[in-house]
Amino acid sequence: MMSRSALLIFLLFVLIVTSQLEWKQQLVNELESTFHKQKHISSTGELVKEKIILSQEKMIRLLNEHIQNLQQQLLQCRVNNRTTNSSGSSLTSYISEIQRQQMMDD
Numbered sequence: 001m002m003s004r005s006a007l008l009i010f011l012l013f014v015l016i017v018t019s020q021l022e023w024k025q026q027l028v029n030e031l032e033s034t035f036h037k038q039k040h041i042s043s044t045g046e047l048v049k050e051k052i053i054l055s056q057e058k059m060i061r062l063l064n065e066h067i068q069n070l071q072q073q074l075l076q077c078r079v080n081n082r083t084t085n086s087s088g089s090s091l092t093s094y095i096s097e098i099q100r101q102q103m104m105d106d
Helices: 004-085 089-105
Strands: none
Touching: 004 089
16 A cells, blocks of 8 residues: 555545646636637727718718719709809800709709
8 A cells, every 4th residue: 555645645636637737727718718709809899980980971971872962953053143144145054054964963
């Protein structure tokens, strides 16, 4: 049989090895948990960024529509202003200018 001191040393060694394994497992679990939290946070951040971009694109489209409407109103005002100051023959040239401008905007 083994002596008591050899048995105590063997049990101490087994205790150290098993505790090291438990610590490593706890560390791995904590690292995995932290990784999943960071992944969730980054995916949430990406969703927020995507929503902001979509909102900005919508606002840009609306602004472009307003710009087109204002350009058409400006052309119409120019036509109205010039037709009151000029003859009827120049009206056709301004109408063609409006049509050309609308074609360029499209």
